[in-house]
Amino acid sequence: MDSFQQIGLPVVGIVAAAALTFYVVSFAEMREKSLRNLEERETAYENGGFKSSLSSRERRARRKAEKEAKS
Template sequence: MDAMQMVIPVVGIVAAAAITFYAVSFSELREKSFQDLEDYDESENAGGSYKFSASSREKRARRKAAQDGKPRR
């Protein structure tokens, strides 16, 4: 039996396994993303208000206030 007769089917099987693995992984990620989105819509936005994160200016002010409160060495 020639070596190429063995290599080609093995490469085909490995390629099919890799494609299947990626297809299943991406479909699971997509389902999880949609589930997370639905959970977010139900829990976070239930009251109709959107909670904004602190702006960089506010974060800087908090860090500076925390530093000013610490004793200097």
């Protein structure tokens, strides 16, 4: 039991902390994306009705701009 406490317990703690961090980051990203989509819908509504879905070219351009903004 002594060897488990010295090695196993810290490993279990590290794995638990990693899992918790993963879920926190994932939910934060989902929340951010959801809020961004809501903001876009509100902006489109204010500009004279709803906007149809983006073309693939517009989506690629937006993703590229977001990646460049993060860098």
